[in-house]
Amino acid sequence: MLKADLRRAALARRRALPANELARRSAELQKRLLENFAVGAWKWLHVFLPIPQQHEPDTWRIIHRIWERKLPVQLAVPVVQPDGQSLRHYHLTPATTLVGNRWGIPEPVGAAEVFPQQFDAVLVPLLAFDEEGHRVGYGKGFYDRFLLECRPEVLRIGLSLEPPVPKITDAWLGDVQLNACVTPEEVRWF
Template sequence: MTTGRSRKERLRAEGKVRRDTVQDRSLKSHTIQQKVLARPEVTSAKTILLYLSIRSEVTTDLLRDTWLADEGMQLVVPICRGPILTLFALNSMEELSRGSFGIPEPAPSLASLPERQVNPEALDVMIMPGLVFDPQGNRIGYGKGHFDRLLEQARPDVFKIGLAFEDQIVPHLEPESHDIPLDLILTEKSSYE
């Protein structure tokens, strides 16, 4: 008998393999980012949380650079400090270096400045990665629960977006009682809302 945890671990492993073997990754990432930039929920937002892509994730460089250049937009990036993600108001790429898990992060001295920390309730939009998604807005992440805990702290009306390659979409995931579904999943081929 397969337990929920072992099924999730199997899906996680399969999702990582599918994501790692995506062809034309750069072109597909660009298409996905263009879709994000066209969304009215995004164009009207003032404060956006964006993951900074690593490894085989959907690249977020275009989004990052666009929003850093937009004076009317506050770009917020997550910082992994133990089991909790803290949020940092990013003003330029020069503020970043490689941190936990190889993820670009600000230096601890800069990240600890109170004026640069962001409360999750201030977010209008959250953009997050994952390994597996379904059309109903469910996601499986890396298994640490970082974004799950962050979603619990955000306002109920925050617009939640997952970025994925079409190969990462499965017909149905079994969400757990604490899982909060996303409002939108964007792939190079589809928009799941």
């Protein structure tokens, strides 16, 4: 399947999800992530904050559970830069002040910058993924560029509300593959 077709179909299905189903799937993602990965052994975890109007997985569930369990991992979140091409990353703590940007995504204010080489794992947003670990995002390439800046051994973990498709036919060398993907039903390793 082609990325553009997968993107349109996935966005339509996601927007049609009732709030209670989105919450259920997000809870399953949080549970599977914390049960199947040694999150407490990581020094830095990069996590995206959800865009509510896109019905993205509620990563706040993961963040709050990490804080509740007092896991020693530090969290960082991305901020889209004024060039519209790149991301910078900032430390997120329970005391971090957040302000909504033009897309409604909360962004940290006055937080310390964290650099891509520091991350042990990155939670990667996506709309669809295939059985080989390729993913379809919103098509801007933010995460492909960002992941290339990380250390080669960084663990790239997709969070998907749906199971994989068999194959994304127009994946190319510039697409950074996932190491694993968490769905409400399972964890897939690649």
